[in-house]
Amino acid sequence: MKISIIGSGYVGLVTGACMANANQHVTCLDIDEKKIKDLKNGKIPIYEPGLEDLIKEKIKSNVLSFSSEISQTIRNTDVIFIAVGTPSNTENNEADLSQVFSCAEEIARNIKNNTVVIVKSTVPVGTCDKVEEIINLKNPSLNFDVVSNPEFLREGSAIFDFENPDRIIVGTHNKDSITTLNLIYKKQIDNEFPIIFTTRRSSELIKYASNSMLAMRIIFINEIADLCEKVGADVNDIALGIGLDKRIGPEFLNAGPGFGGSCFPKDARALVESGISYNAPQNLLKAVIDGNEKRKENLSKKIITIAKNRKNIGILGVTYKANTDDMREAPSLSIIPDLINKGFNISIFDPQANKNSIKEFKNANWENDIYSVANNSDCLVILTEWSDFKDMDLKKISDIMDKPIIIDFRNLFSLDEMKKMNIEYHSIGREAINSSKEVE
Numbered sequence: 001m002k003i004s005i006i007g008s009g010y011v012g013l014v015t016g017a018c019m020a021n022a023n024q025h026v027t028c029l030d031i032d033e034k035k036i037k038d039l040k041n042g043k044i045p046i047y048e049p050g051l052e053d054l055i056k057e058k059i060k061s062n063v064l065s066f067s068s069e070i071s072q073t074i075r076n077t078d079v080i081f082i083a084v085g086t087p088s089n090t091e092n093n094e095a096d097l098s099q100v101f102s103c104a105e106e107i108a109r110n111i112k113n114n115t116v117v118i119v120k121s122t123v124p125v126g127t128c129d130k131v132e133e134i135i136n137l138k139n140p141s142l143n144f145d146v147v148s149n150p151e152f153l154r155e156g157s158a159i160f161d162f163e164n165p166d167r168i169i170v171g172t173h174n175k176d177s178i179t180t181l182n183l184i185y186k187k188q189i190d191n192e193f194p195i196i197f198t199t200r201r202s203s204e205l206i207k208y209a210s211n212s213m214l215a216m217r218i219i220f221i222n223e224i225a226d227l228c229e230k231v232g233a234d235v236n237d238i239a240l241g242i243g244l245d246k247r248i249g250p251e252f253l254n255a256g257p258g259f260g261g262s263c264f265p266k267d268a269r270a271l272v273e274s275g276i277s278y279n280a281p282q283n284l285l286k287a288v289i290d291g292n293e294k295r296k297e298n299l300s301k302k303i304i305t306i307a308k309n310r311k312n313i314g315i316l317g318v319t320y321k322a323n324t325d326d327m328r329e330a331p332s333l334s335i336i337p338d339l340i341n342k343g344f345n346i347s348i349f350d351p352q353a354n355k356n357s358i359k360e361f362k363n364a365n366w367e368n369d370i371y372s373v374a375n376n377s378d379c380l381v382i383l384t385e386w387s388d389f390k391d392m393d394l395k396k397i398s399d400i401m402d403k404p405i406i407i408d409f410r411n412l413f414s415l416d417e418m419k420k421m422n423i424e425y426h427s428i429g430r431e432a433i434n435s436s437k438e439v440e
């Protein structure tokens, strides 16, 4: 079976490399010729642990290739994945489907008989129907099927998630496509990971509902954290206590600076818009989106209140989460410019963020490690849960900084640990440690 994937971004590359790892013959396609040239040389455009090595290995064993000759390649494949971006349309918050539809047009011009077209991009309900219409218009007598097969890959652990999925969702009831999908995911099925076949529309909606449910949990625990701070409770204990209820479960209950990334914010917005257009309002989700925006404002206010007249702030971590270089909709993109506008001097260290691509942090001073940031700062703010930060030498920090303050928006340290240190410590949804109020 020959597989091609249109779109060599994060989803296309991970999917392509992992399917090649299962001995499928995969060609990853992209209109960006430079990107394809780099990929052919094993240079990948994103930071994803394990991906570069896997790609190099699969190129070597001739099961993975890259091309920008899209029409030529798809003419010779049995399965075509669409894995292009569906960013938020800045005018109306709906998903911008222009790339998906231009793939559909390209496929319509080149598709051969008995091809399965699989939509992996995150798309609103009814999109696969439209893709089918576009292909059908040019090929009314051709036998083909359009299938929905959303991805559930977390950045930073995408390869693990592909190999060990909680479930595989496939939207089709076409018998031949079911056979093809069973073959594509044979390794996972053999390892007894569940595969669910449903309608295309249900499959499309499962993706949005999953991301939105997870986003809701995050905002819920963040609001509980705010209450904890007011009433003297500990949000980590609350998360543990509620998470042990099997009906709730322990995942996605880490309080933090709010959700970011290329998926949750845009997918939540798109689902709210779908609700509006079908007259089925998604009120809860609307509140989640508003709550997430408000959170970033509140956290910069919190920093300002704690820092008082200390003007030098060190930021540890700017990516939206650890183990990625992705900055899309990262809380840092609102918090740092706000601090800069209020006259604070900002030093930054992040193990992976590419400082040249971030125009929002004008005049910020980038350092190469945690301790150089501490050297320039009155107050350290942890925005991303990189393990480097969890492992930092707190004794060294308290030696470097005059009256050290750490504001930890990822709750990386235990309160007992911090009580022993000569460091003022503020976290999320827990009591402040060694703060001047308590010391007085």
Ligand code: UGA
Pocket (backbone or CB within 6 Å): 122, 151, 152, 153, 154, 155, 156, 211, 214, 218, 251, 252, 253, 254, 255, 256, 257, 258, 259, 260, 261, 262, 263, 264, 320, 321
């Ligand atoms: C998310 C989903 O987890 C994937 O299943 C999905 O495939 C992907 O979106 C997508 O649609 O492509 P990802 O954006 O990589 O994956 O990141 P997550 O690990 O889910 O985290 C999302 C955001 O929630 C981050 O900002 C993270 O810091 C935050 N978060 C997560 C919390 O604040 N608390 C938590 O307990 C968990």
